Amino acid sequence: MRAELLAVGDELLFGDIVNGNAAWLGRQLADVGVELTTSTVVGDNVEMIAARVREALGRADTVILTGGLGPTQDDLTREGIALAAGVALRRDPFLEAALRRRFQALGRQGPVGAGFEAPEMNYRQADLPGGAEPLPNEVGTAPGIRLETAGGVVYAMPGVPGEMYPMFTGSVLPDLLRRAGEPAVVVHRVLRTAGVWESVVAQALAGEVDRLAPVGNPMIAFLASGGQTRVRISARAGDRAEARRLIEPVEEAARAALGIALYGVDDDTLEGTVLRLLAERGETLAVAESMTGGLVAGRLTDVAGASAVFRGGVVSYATEAKESVLGVDPDVLATSGAVSPEAAAAMAAGVRDLLGATNGLAVTGVAGPDEQESKPVGTVHIGMVGAFGTLTRSLRLPGDRRTNRIYAVVQALDALRRTLSVHTC
Amino acid sequence: MRAELLAVGDELLFGDIVNGNAAWLGRQLADVGVELTTSTVVGDNVEMIAARVREALGRADTVILTGGLGPTQDDLTREGIALAAGVALRRDPFLEAALRRRFQALGRQGPVGAGFEAPEMNYRQADLPGGAEPLPNEVGTAPGIRLETAGGVVYAMPGVPGEMYPMFTGSVLPDLLRRAGEPAVVVHRVLRTAGVWESVVAQALAGEVDRLAPVGNPMIAFLASGGQTRVRISARAGDRAEARRLIEPVEEAARAALGIALYGVDDDTLEGTVLRLLAERGETLAVAESMTGGLVAGRLTDVAGASAVFRGGVVSYATEAKESVLGVDPDVLATSGAVSPEAAAAMAAGVRDLLGATNGLAVTGVAGPDEQESKPVGTVHIGMVGAFGTLTRSLRLPGDRRTNRIYAVVQALDALRRTLSVHTC
Known part of the structure; x- marks a missing residue:
């Protein structure tokens, strides 16, 4: 039809x-x-x-x-x-x-x-x-x-x-x-990745695509949006079980190639995965944000039931708030600046203590359009504090204000996801 | 062409x-x-x-x-x-x-x-x-x-x-x-409203539409999205000045009919309007959020230059955080609950003091899918504290979790906008 x-x-x-x-x-x-x-x-x-x-x-x-x-x-x-x-x-x-x-x-x-x-x-x-x-x-x-x-x-x-x-x-x-009547059935399997560019995902799977899906059934598509890349494997067959059998070996090879970049399948979300990992550990989370201005917290609380794990957050948009609310050492702000790995780590520790959470996650950076503290637009520092210790991750995003903010949210959530996945308790 | x-x-x-x-x-x-x-x-x-x-x-x-x-x-x-x-x-x-x-x-x-x-x-x-x-x-x-x-x-x-x-x-x-060659020029004028439903906007302008735009030039369209309604007046003419002359009387009548529901024109945003009103008063803002989980702060910080006015915010997702971080009186939480006009007002005052801002804005409510404190899904209480005193606004939204959160953000920003517009300093 x-x-x-x-x-x-x-x-x-x-x-x-x-x-x-x-x-x-x-x-x-x-x-x-x-x-x-x-x-x-x-x-x-x-x-x-x-x-x-x-x-x-x-x-x-x-x-x-x-x-x-x-x-x-x-x-x-x-x-x-x-x-x-x-x-x-x-x-x-x-x-x-x-x-x-x-x-x-x-x-x-x-x-x-x-x-x-x-x-x-x-x-x-x-x-x-x-x-x-x-x-x-x-x-x-x-x-x-x-x-x-x-x-x-x-x-x-x-x-x-x-x-x-x-x-x-x-x-x-x-x-x-x-x-x-009895149409052919199409079954999709979506593998979700974060923290890597689409071209890297595509390149990682290039050999497997040719080997396992040479005739276009199953078919592999790469879909990038909002700083994440989905790999969609689609198979057409007479019934769902047969379609799933076609998908299985391709999915297995793709999983091996994607490694830790893979965070979930089908309708999984990055924020849902972070909350699930925390719930599995019996831990809680608080977030401190400047450049993302509340969007990390907003994304986490999109998930119904987030309150079981997510304690809350602080948007320390004014630099003084980092000191007065989050207790960031004024020496850190004076020496390294509010946009620095040191500030990100201190913000994460501060918000964890303030809200009585097991883990703290912080994002500071320069969304644009103008540079800040002589640091270029796109600078992002992520701080994480938890049972795994204190970790920071720094990156430079290439976009405009809007894109940089969205990507910084994804990168922060993904940094915590990878950390929680690697440091199992 | x-x-x-x-x-x-x-x-x-x-x-x-x-x-x-x-x-x-x-x-x-x-x-x-x-x-x-x-x-x-x-x-x-x-x-x-x-x-x-x-x-x-x-x-x-x-x-x-x-x-x-x-x-x-x-x-x-x-x-x-x-x-x-x-x-x-x-x-x-x-x-x-x-x-x-x-x-x-x-x-x-x-x-x-x-x-x-x-x-x-x-x-x-x-x-x-x-x-x-x-x-x-x-x-x-x-x-x-x-x-x-x-x-x-x-x-x-x-x-x-x-x-x-x-x-x-x-x-x-x-x-x-x-x-x-020399095509006819189409000029649009968009009037932006918040806090009223599309049908109410359309009804308010119904008589004017028939009187001023009976032949379809100018043309009036109503466009609702994300809890806001735009009124678009479009005119086609030989040049831009002539098109603007056709639009002018319709815009004037529409402005009169819309009254305070009108917050801006063309590319104006609600969050930008709130920040502009505050800047004109030489005032600052801090926000406290529970049901919107950071999205009010996220919306305000979408605007480049928000830091001149926006001090920051607290996402008090766990009820204890309302007490420990925002200093909400435990008696208020025990008597009225965390989802109450009293809690919204206390959150607004608390975040204003915590971040040293002139104004505090707070949102508490039930996004869904489940009721909370026996209060139904869609309940929203907005608290505002500033030179105008303490004000609260309560409403009931009809949507699902996602829609309720987006609409609550718009209603909170619009409540503050209307308050600042009416209480001029």
């Missing part, structure tokens, strides 16, 4: 938002082995939408639309599909009644106040192209659409991810799979 | 990365009034690339490709363009020599080590479709391509944003503008 995606909306075309829906749907379709060959974005224009739907159906068995199902005048997906299929729009009385009940409930309980009457234009969401079936929307007001046409089946879903995801999983995907 | 975008790459189609290049190019084209009607993503397949190029040229005057220009076997944009245009690829001796010099320099100085010989496949980057001109790449190794065809002009640029942005601005855009 061949599918195409068609996202509708001027806000996508003009770059007000990125097309994250296409990325999400691309992953879902790849996971079930539906072949996706083209993904298109079109503006809020009935004729253009209709033309792109017709073209997509000429190339693929199904086209999956997102966006343009809302109540306002620029929501034109319903009209575009109807035009493409050569049918008229009709208002569905059951959908209309459901919308009316929903708006009345809002008027009674909701934030808009009692006596609220939804503007008439809201009931456009009860319109369907002739012959179409509505797809239930458990979250928002706009139902989805499924329409069988001569050229293939058309699905349309709202553009809001929170409404689209459950509609795809609950309605569109089961319908697609039913039609596809 | 009508343009289409065509991004090449399995990694885009399968959702490994989002198509940020299309968003960026969409903004650039909209800004100069080039009409963009369709944007497409196609996988790493020569025939597919060629087919999409031909289709795009059938609809538009130019097609701008990104991606697929690298050295590896799956970089097939060169071949795809050649197939679409019915020409052969030829190796450009000047490009090849330049690549050879570049790789030799890498071998001498670079991280790959002395004696490095670039694999032969790298010289595929010196191939050009017959009749094409190379576009200089100041950053990376792959040159861009410009090819005049019967159907229109084809541009191809690397997919790496750091290489593509300067190539577009330096080579593609000037060439496009030269061809377009």
Whole structure:
């Protein structure tokens, strides 16, 4: 089965938002082995939408639309599909009644106040192209659409991810799979690395790729983002077990080649791995940050349940705070400066003591755009204090302020991860 | 002039990365009034690339490709363009020599080590479709391509944003503008609001939209993301001054309707506005965070020069840290709990004193997924201490852990912004 995606909306075309829906749907379709060959974005224009739907159906068995199902005048997906299929729009009385009940409930309980009457234009969401079936929307007001046409089946879903995801999983995907019969299954295995550049990872695996995956099944892809590199091994087979058997030897060879750079697989995160390593040791963590300004703590607390391990942190942005709050020796600041390995080590020790944690992690450096203490932009010093003693790591990042801060967060978390992995207790 | 975008790459189609290049190019084209009607993503397949190029040229005057220009076997944009245009690829001796010099320099100085010989496949980057001109790449190794065809002009640029942005601005855009003659100019004005929902902003402006922009020029769009809502007023005219004259009365009416919800325009940020308000008062700020775990501090320190105003912060993730580091009265924690307006106010006062700042801002709450102290997920209490006295603001957010944390950051910064705006010194 061949599918195409068609996202509708001027806000996508003009770059007000990125097309994250296409990325999400691309992953879902790849996971079930539906072949996706083209993904298109079109503006809020009935004729253009209709033309792109017709073209997509000429190339693929199904086209999956997102966006343009809302109540306002620029929501034109319903009209575009109807035009493409050569049918008229009709208002569905059951959908209309459901919308009316929903708006009345809002008027009674909701934030808009009692006596609220939804503007008439809201009931456009009860319109369907002739012959179409509505797809239930458990979250928002706009139902989805499924329409069988001569050229293939058309699905349309709202553009809001929170409404689209459950509609795809609950309605569109089961319908697609039913039609596809027994598709080939694609299984992915993602190996996650940090602290090494993509080209180094790729080079480390170059020989293995040619040896173990010469015919493109399994396939290996290298994906770098946010200072980390993922190695994705994908295999296509008749069932999941067979696909996993194809992946196994490649994964084994890749693991050997990556060594300690490998921190996890699939949905693992670097911050989750650090917290897990600490939990396994029965230890806790406190962090002190200057150049990363709270982002290391912010990343760790992204993880639900971080409080079992993470005690807290100090953002010592003003240099005096390093002394007054973290107790860094003023001699260290005067001699080596606030951006130095010595300051990083003292900050780590200070925050560990202040928050009563087993381990302290600290980052100081120069994010940019200007140098600081005559130290160049990109300078980073990481300090670590724990049962392993006191360690520092210094590096120089090549990016701008934003990139340097993100990479410094990754490097700090990865430095602690490597230290905890090597110094087992 | 009508343009289409065509991004090449399995990694885009399968959702490994989002198509940020299309968003960026969409903004650039909209800004100069080039009409963009369709944007497409196609996988790493020569025939597919060629087919999409031909289709795009059938609809538009130019097609701008990104991606697929690298050295590896799956970089097939060169071949795809050649197939679409019915020409052969030829190796450009000047490009090849330049690549050879570049790789030799890498071998001498670079991280790959002395004696490095670039694999032969790298010289595929010196191939050009017959009749094409190379576009200089100041950053990376792959040159861009410009090819005049019967159907229109084809541009191809690397997919790496750091290489593509300067190539577009330096080579593609000037060439496009030269061809377009004197295009209509589109001017945008963005009004930025925080602390109100998109629907409330839209409702506040509904009457004005119909009255001032009935014919779609200027046009008003509402764009909600990350807990903030932007109102974009766009006008198309013969020159920028005329476009600005069209925008002016709509902007004035919108400003009046938005009131204090409006925090800035165009590229202003909420965090930058908070820092500017503090700098104007000659004041400083310290923040204490639990549920946001460092993200408020992280957002403030995104701004270069934040150190003039921002002293630092404490992430008091463990409840004991609120007492031991911030000096919150244990009676407050015992009576009201760590998630309470009283705790938020005490945290704000504590961090202000600890870091010697003029103002303290604190956030405590329940991000989720589980309730805490029997308080429901989404509970947020914001505390503010400054020359204006002590203020708290409590709210209930409807999202999951990730959304609640992002929205809490925005609500905390916005609460302080509104307070500083109202309590002028």
